[in-house]
Amino acid sequence: MDDVSKLMRRHTYVTKISTSFIYAILVSIAVNFFWTPGHIYSSGITGFAQLLTTISSRLMPFTISTGLGLFLLNIPLFLLSWRAIGHEFTIFTIITVFLSSFMIQLLKPIPLTHDPIICAIFGGAVNGFGTGLALRNGISTGGLDILGIVIRQRTGKSIGTINIAFNSLIIISAAIMYGWPYAFYSVLSLIVNARIMDMTYTRQQKMQVMIITNRPNTVIDSVQNHLRRGITIVHNAEGAYRHDAKTILFTVISRYEMGELEEALLESDPNAFASISDSVKILGRFYEPKP
Structure with missing residues (x-):
């Protein structure tokens, strides 16, 4: 039985790492092929990392890349996860976020199109599928997921209000940086992202x-x-x-x-x-x- 248990555990680890790699590829495609060329912001920490990239490129002597920003912003959440959720969960989250940051850094933006509507729809769809696939295999993609799990464990409540407030800040930032039409395109991308994620990840329904x-x-x-x-x-x-x-x-x-x-x-x-x-x-x- 011990051998069977070890084999199943090893299979689970391989599946999770493979899924992490697939998610990393998909989120890097969403960011570099669609969102960045279309001036579209994602939700959560990924959107915040994109915002840091835009601000640093305009106002600072150096640019904080989206990939680097994504990993740095997740570090405090890794520490929270390690203490409040569990070591194994945190390790796989770190692997997933590191691979995502690396792939976003590795794949340079390729402007397949600059049409913001196309970029919003396809970027949201690709990222939503990747996120849903990750959640379906028991992997956290980091960011507000960690905060949501901790708050739900301790209070039994969701972080819907925090999510809305955080994403509203990103949308307003998109309006400031690129104009209100691009803010609405970002909202469209968020809606598509959420819809595709719900179609892929059904455990919460x-x-x-x-x-x-x-x-x-x-x-x-x-x-x-x-x-x-x-x-x-x-x-x-x-x-x-x-x-x-x-x-x-x-x-x-x-x-x-x-x-x-x-x-x-x-x-x-x-x-x-x-x-x-x-x-x-x-x-x-x-x-x-x-x-």
């Missing part, structure tokens, strides 16, 4: 599941063997057509777990009826894997 079955114990065992989810049982339900006894099961899953739920139902009761809908808000305890 919650769904309410209602299962109607006449084999409740078998279904419950199968679902809980596949998923770490609590289930609420409603007894004494009745089918209106045949008036046979039914049991209703309620649970909440992430969209990421849809495949496992379907597999569990096929194994336990192929005739079960399941209704799945998006959940707007969850109050109370909902298990999420630790980073």
Whole structure:
């Protein structure tokens, strides 16, 4: 068992490092092929690094490159992550941010087009896919992700307000540097980035599941063997057509777990009826894997 465990752990490490490298390539393409030529700012720390590059090139005798700025701005967050989240998580975050900074530095801006709309859309799409892929494989891309995890662990609250305020500052800076049209193009890029990221990374999307079955114990065992989810049982339900006894099961899953739920139902009761809908808000305890 120890050999199997070591092999699985090694496979996980290789997957994470490979994903970090893929993310680094994608974010460098977004920055150097689209955002920089189109004068578009990203969100979060990457956008702040771009802003530092613009300010230093205009007002200082030397220019702080986006790649270097990205790594330097993340250093305080690395320290916070090391103390508050975990060493393994922090090490992979450092690897991801270092590779991203290196690739951004290595790939010089190539202006495929200067059309700001095209640059905003494709830059946001490429970066959103890379970020979603990284999150899907349990990798943090650094920046405000770390702050968000720490605040959520300690208070149970998200940093939505902080994110909005930080990104609003970047958008206003884009307006000051390049004019308000470019600020709105940056907003467009943020929207595309978020949309593509949500399509790629589905673990944070919650769904309410209602299962109607006449084999409740078998279904419950199968679902809980596949998923770490609590289930609420409603007894004494009745089918209106045949008036046979039914049991209703309620649970909440992430969209990421849809495949496992379907597999569990096929194994336990192929005739079960399941209704799945998006959940707007969850109050109370909902298990999420630790980073």
